[in-house]
Amino acid sequence: MKPLQRLLAAALLAGLAGTAQAQFGDLLRQLPIPGAGNILNTPAAPGGAAAAGDLLQMLAQSVDNIDEPREIEIGRQLAAVLLGSKPLHSDANLQRYVNRLGRWLSLQSERPHLPWTFGVLDDAGFNAFAAPGGYIFVTKGLVDRVDEAELAGILAHEITHVTARHHLKALAAKARSGIATQLIASQVRSNIVGNAISAQMLALGRDLYTSGLDRADEHDADRQGVTLAARAGFDPYGLPSVLQQLRTAAPDNPLFTLTLSTHPPAQQRLEVLEAAMGNRLDALSGKPSVPIATRLRAR
Numbered sequence: 077m078k079p080l081q082r083l084l085a086a087a088l089l090a091g092l093a094g095t096a097q098a099q100f101g102d103l104l105r106q107l108p109i110p111g112a113g114n115i116l117n118t119p120a121a122p123g124g125a126a127a128a129g130d131l132l133q134m135l136a137q138s139v140d141n142i143d144e145p146r147e148i149e150i151g152r153q154l155a156a157v158l159l160g161s162k163p164l165h166s167d168a169n170l171q172r173y174v175n176r177l178g179r180w181l182s183l184q185s186e187r188p189h190l191p192w193t194f195g196v197l198d199d200a201g202f203n204a205f206a207a208p209g210g211y212i213f214v215t216k217g218l219v220d221r222v223d224e225a226e227l228a229g230i231l232a233h234e235i236t237h238v239t240a241r242h243h244l245k246a247l248a249a250k251a252r253s254g255i256a257t258q259l260i261a262s263q264v265r266s267n268i269v270g271n272a273i274s275a276q277m278l279a280l281g282r283d284l285y286t287s288g289l290d291r292a293d294e295h296d297a298d299r300q301g302v303t304l305a306a307r308a309g310f311d312p313y314g315l316p317s318v319l320q321q322l323r324t325a326a327p328d329n330p331l332f333t334l335t336l337s338t339h340p341p342a343q344q345r346l347e348v349l350e351a352a353m354g355n356r357l358d359a360l361s362g363k364p365s366v367p368i369a370t371r372l373r374a375r
């Protein structure tokens with residue numbers, strides 16, 4: 077195991093031993109951030125909560141104000157929002173597998189040097205989330221319903237949201253619209269994240285993950301995700317195969333509600349993808365399906 081993976085595994089295991097609160101706190105505090113130092117010690121975040129307001133103000137002015145360390149700090153705070161609502165799953169073997177798969181994919185991306193961090197959330201729903209700087213989470217319910225190529229397709233889609241800074245764009249628009257102030261007024265006090273993040277970031281993060289991203293950015297993530305998965309050696313039809321599953325999911329199935337409401341209709345996503353892919357990637361398809369359970373047993 078490489079030192080980075082060993083550290084991550086140790087961080088995950090340390091986090092898993094505690095409560096939900098300790099889990100994400102320890103995980104995020106202990107995560108190695110290559111090339112960026114410890115993000116908690118960067119000048120961008122001297123006081124955590126106070127810095128978040130500054131970050132949002134800078135973001136509201138222009139996404140260009142956000143350099144990479146700031147992007148990672150915003151992502152760390154949004155990851156805390158996500159982990160505050162759903163804890164990590166306790167299967168360390170599964171966490172290691174998804175991290176290894178995700179890191180392999182991210183190495184083929186345009187931003188391989190980001191502190192990529194992948195996690196499986198203990199949730200029965202079918203969902204995947206990303207935060208700026210390289211934080212990516214999938215739910216256990218999703219992992220249970222896909223094979224390896226499909227999971228690679230989903231992770232590649234989320235990786236594209238990060239490399240193309242889609243969440244920063246969406247956050248900037250929300251920060252500019254003044255929605256943060258309105259949201260904070262109606263926000264319940266957070267006893268989960270403590271002082272680690274500001275009320276503004278918490279409000280905006282929750283809003284972002286329930287309303288979703290720009291529809292054009294979703295199509296972009298589908299197209300680039302397929303290419304990325306293929307570049308990493310996976311069947312390019314993994315993501316389209318997931319979209320087929322989503323297309324046939326009953327709209328009233330609560331496990332799929334959030335994914336369906338935060339993305340363009342699966343039929344439309346398939347059509348846009350098909351137009352972009354044509355048959356150019358057909359030669360790379362037709363690989364045998366690898367069940368994730370097989371991978372986990374082999375470890």
Ligand SMILES: [Zn+2]
Binds near residue numbers: 289294
């Ligand atoms: Zn997406």
